[in-house]
Amino acid sequence: MEKVITWVVLADGFFAKIMVNNGSGIELYALRNGDFEHTSDMTYELITGKQLSTSSTSNNDVKQSSTKKTRFINVLINFLTQQYQNKSFVQLVIAAPNETIKDIRQNLPEQINNVVVGELAEDLLPMPHHQISFSLNKILKSIAS
Numbered sequence: 001m002e003k004v005i006t007w008v009v010l011a012d013g014f015f016a017k018i019m020v021n022n023g024s025g026i027e028l029y030a031l032r033n034g035d036f037e038h039t040s041d042m043t044y045e046l047i048t049g050k051q052l053s054t055s056s057t058s059n060n061d062v063k064q065s066s067t068k069k070t071r072f073i074n075v076l077i078n079f080l081t082q083q084y085q086n087k088s089f090v091q092l093v094i095a096a097p098n099e100t101i102k103d104i105r106q107n108l109p110e111q112i113n114n115v116v117v118g119e120l121a122e123d124l125l126p127m128p129h130h131q132i133s134f135s136l137n138k139i140l141k142s143i144a145s
Contacts, residue, residue, distance in 0.1 A: 007089040010124045011096040026140035077107045095120040
């Protein structure tokens with residue numbers, strides 16, 4: 001049986017961290033800058049607000065705005081869209097404050113919204129890795145079975 005890769009997006013509206021479950025149990029590891037193509041571009045865009053990537057796979061439906069939060073959402077959505085198209089993940093979990101989950105879900109393309117298998121309305125970004133895993137334990141167990 002093929003392993004199902006699940007990405008867990010931790011976000012607060014200004015920063016994001018992506019955790020990966022490789023389909024074996026409920027273990028998570030952090031996606032690091034450079035693990036996948038264009039993570040460096042995403043990091044650059046989030047820090048500077050300038051678009052580095054000229055990829056045609058970016059989500060042009062997302063409205064451009066000068067606000068930092070909207071820019072963050074745009075960059076995150078474009079990155080997730082590109083990585084989903086590249087088959088980097090099959091399922092998605094979102095852990096963020098309610099407003100940020102709402103912003104992400106409203107801007108995700110339908111095909112990615114359809115693979116969201118769990119949500120947790122909590123800011124897990126400041127937590128250490130073991131607490132993140134503990135907080136997501138119930139969601140991860142439900143998708144592992």
